[in-house]
Amino acid sequence: MTPARASIRRELRILHPADEVWALVGDPTRLHEWFPGVTACEVDGDTRVITTRSGIPMPEQLLTIDPLQRRFQYRITAPLFKEHLGTIDVIDLGDRTSLVVYGTDADPATLALVIGGATGQALVNLADLLDRSAPAGHDAPSHEPAHAAT
Amino acid sequence: MGRKILFVTTDQQRYDTLGCNGGTIARTPVVDALAADGIRFERAHPQSVVCMPSRSTMLTGQHPSTHGVWMNGVPLPVDAPSVADVLHRSGYRTALIGKAHFQPYLDPFLRFEENAMSRVGLPAGRTHRGFEHMESATHGPAGPLHYARWLVTEHPEAVGGFYQVLDGSLQVNDEGGGDTGAPQVKVNPIDRSWYHTDWVADRTIGWLESLGAEDDWFCWMSFPDPHHPWDPPQSEVGRVDWHDVPLPAGYPERAGDRERIIGDKPRHWRLWYDGELVTNYEAPARWVPASLTADQLREVLARDAVECELIDEALGRVLAAIERRGWGDDVDVIFTTDHGELGGDYGLLFKGPYHVDALMRLPLVWRPARSARTGPVTGTEAEPAMPAAPAVVTRPVGLVDLAPTFCAIAGVEAPSWMQGRSLPVSDADAEARGFERVLTEWDSAIFGIDVHLRTMMRDHFVCTAYRSGTCHDGSEGELYDLDEDPLQQVNLWDDPDRRALRDDLVADLEDHQPPVRSPHLLLEAPV
Incomplete structure (x- = not known):
């Protein structure tokens, strides 16, 4: 039978240093700048409420913002989810580039794919945003193609 | 003034649901008449048996491996090749009205353009995939598409009558209804004129009436039915009494026979039949096919037939509107679907990784414009043949051949990225041009x-x-x-x-x- 929960992973190598990437990923107020379909987000303590393009507000609990490991974790607390955990890791590859891994665990499984499916484009948007923010003269490709498993 | 093109698609319709193909349950006089006056294909196959890849093939003229939409849920890139774009650039007015499904529907973020379109529209002067006009619908009132927004706004009392396609876990719903508890069957009290089949026809007529008399046009009219759920307007359900529906030849009545036949096929067939493995999102996750009763199947087929009849009548209204505009002799009509429906064969319903006729043998009828019926009866890719008389083509063709056919009708050279060929107009034409296989x-x-x-x-x-x-x-x-x-x-x-x-x-x-x-x-x- 179809499993109740599912785990989705998307990853992208971004041609920017890990500290630059983390400066965006680790700032919970800036998600709407790079996650597709999110038009606004508001943070109050460990609570974040995002607004989707369809106008739906979605409450989240911020769980981990660890600048040493460069790990960001959050949980969507909307009642549609029985369980949710989003994890973003920014991994320093040592050559002034980064591997960003975005994991989505959820019950029901379908929602894991709905959210996780958007994270691939989110990572591409993140790389594009970093490019636009880069100093003049930085015109190299910002990322390599994503690979993912479902 | 050239030939105009009315491209009519349905969703998940079996070959044998049309009278012209031997169907006996639904009455489909409009499509039957098109077939009698045109070309009826007996071996038209889709290049995928699910919606998004198959519809992407119709639009691009490419196989799924090439356009890249390998399964539902994989969005077709917005800049993918499009026959509508080719036609628009050649001066055709272009529209898609009804079910598009080139991008995923389950989209709470509204991040896909085709889902957001009912709110934001198309910027003036801009096309989307070559369509200058798009109005979308799917199988019910949920979601952001034009039909859903129209129904919620204009007839909110009708919204609750539809079957809820997804359950509380967002899985394909297995809830049963009707007289027999058949899956995805529901009594829907909606007024017939508010149901999506008539809405698609109404909107199509509206767009056609907005055109100039001299315009050439390509209109893709895409009905969401007879895809499940089987919840047609209750006022119409009495057209076919399910008690009278014969069991299909592909449905072995004895469970032992079904199990023996399925057991002879690769193992995922039996695993699904027993409810032990659902390999995809194309059927209710919790439904066990082995539990399907003969009466449930009869009721499903009866409602499916009602939906086919409503489509046929809606198409008849659109053709009448075309006649009223004075275009009757100048319009090519192509009628087909994206894929089939298991429809009780082997004791199964819905669809999945099962490449048999139930899902692969499609209705396809092409009624060429009467004004164009001159020329050779066999042709070349550069100069396709024009039929002088009705014909039946038994050689294999594919939906991948539709896009180059539209180009041929429009007198436009098919771009090199199209992988199909314009449809043959007879078996002799098919033989001369080497239509041997379909993938x-x-x-x-x-x-x-x-x-x-x-x-x-x-x-x-x-x-x-x-x-x-x-x-x-x-x-x-x-x-x-x-x-x-x-x-x-x-x-x-x-x-x-x-x-x-x-x-x-x-x-x-x-x-x-x-x-x-x-x-x-x-x-x-x-x-």
């Missing part, structure tokens, strides 16, 4: 389960080779002789007497695989 592919990979099939129909054989996946090691296959076994109940794959035939077909199948898109597109939603 279908399946790739699914969701929640840790993957299934991969490659199929070819050639001569009177259907041959499917399995790639390795979760429940296959890559050695499995299916081989059916359609002459000896039209219901595909005897799998000849392991028959030693057919080994040479099998090897020949598999080699041919592999030799004709289309180029694979790179980079691989990602699954972004379940559907």
Whole structure:
């Protein structure tokens, strides 16, 4: 039978240093700048409420913002989810580039794919945003193609 | 002034639901008349048996491996090739009204353009995939599409009458209804004129009436039915009394016979039948096919037939509107669907990785413009033939051939990225131009389960080779002789007497695989 929960992973190598990437990923107020379909987000303590393009507000609990490991974790607390955990890791590859891994665990499984499916484009948007923010003269490709498993 | 094109698609309609194809349950006089006056294809196959890949093939004229939409939930890139764009650039007015489904529907973020379009519209002067006008609908009132917003706004009291397609876990719902508790059946009290079939026809007529008399146009009118759920307006359900519906030839009445036939096929067939494995999102996750009763099947088929009749009548209204505009002699009408429906064959419903006629043999009728019926009865790719008389084509063709056919009708050279060829107008034309085989592919990979099939129909054989996946090691296959076994109940794959035939077909199948898109597109939603 179809499993109740599912785990989705998307990853992208971004041609920017890990500290630059983390400066965006680790700032919970800036998600709407790079996650597709999110038009606004508001943070109050460990609570974040995002607004989707369809106008739906979605409450989240911020769980981990660890600048040493460069790990960001959050949980969507909307009642549609029985369980949710989003994890973003920014991994320093040592050559002034980064591997960003975005994991989505959820019950029901379908929602894991709905959210996780958007994270691939989110990572591409993140790389594009970093490019636009880069100093003049930085015109190299910002990322390599994503690979993912479902 | 050139030929105009009305491209009519339905969703998940079996070949045998049309009277002109031998169907006996639904009355389809409008399509039957088009067939009698045009070309009826007896072996039209989709290149995928699910919606998004198949519709992407219609639009691009490419196989799924090439356009990259390998399964529902994989969005077709917005800049993908489009026959509508080719026609628009050639001066055609272009519209798509009804079910598009080039991008996933399950989209709470509203991040896909085609879902946001009912709110934001198309910027003036801009097209989307070559369409200057799009109004979208799917199987009910949920979601952001134009039909749903229209119904919620204009007739909110009708919204609750539809079947809820997804359950509380967002899985395809298995709840039963009607008289028999059949899955995805519901009594829907909606007024017939508010149902999506008539809405699609109404909106199509509205767009056609907005055009100039001299305009050339390409209109894709895309009905969401008879795809499940089976919840047509209750006022129409009495057209077909389910008690009178005969069980289909493909449905063995004895459970032992069903199990024997399915047991002869690769193992995912039986695993699904027993409810032990659902490999994809194309059927209710919690429904067990073995639990389907004969009466439930009768009720499903009766409601499916009602939906087919409503489509036929809606098409008749659109054709009447075209006549009123004075375009009656100048319009090519092509009627088909994106894929079939298991419809009780082998005791199964819905669809999945099952490459048999129930899902692959499609209705396809082309009624050429009467004003164009001059010229050779066999043609070339540069100058396709024009039929002087009605015809039946028995040679294999595919939905991949539609886009170049539209180009041929419009007098536009088919771009090199199209992989099909303009449809033949007769068997002689098909033979002269080498229509020998048609390909279908399946790739699914969701929640840790993957299934991969490659199929070819050639001569009177259907041959499917399995790639390795979760429940296959890559050695499995299916081989059916359609002459000896039209219901595909005897799998000849392991028959030693057919080994040479099998090897020949598999080699041919592999030799004709289309180029694979790179980079691989990602699954972004379940559907």
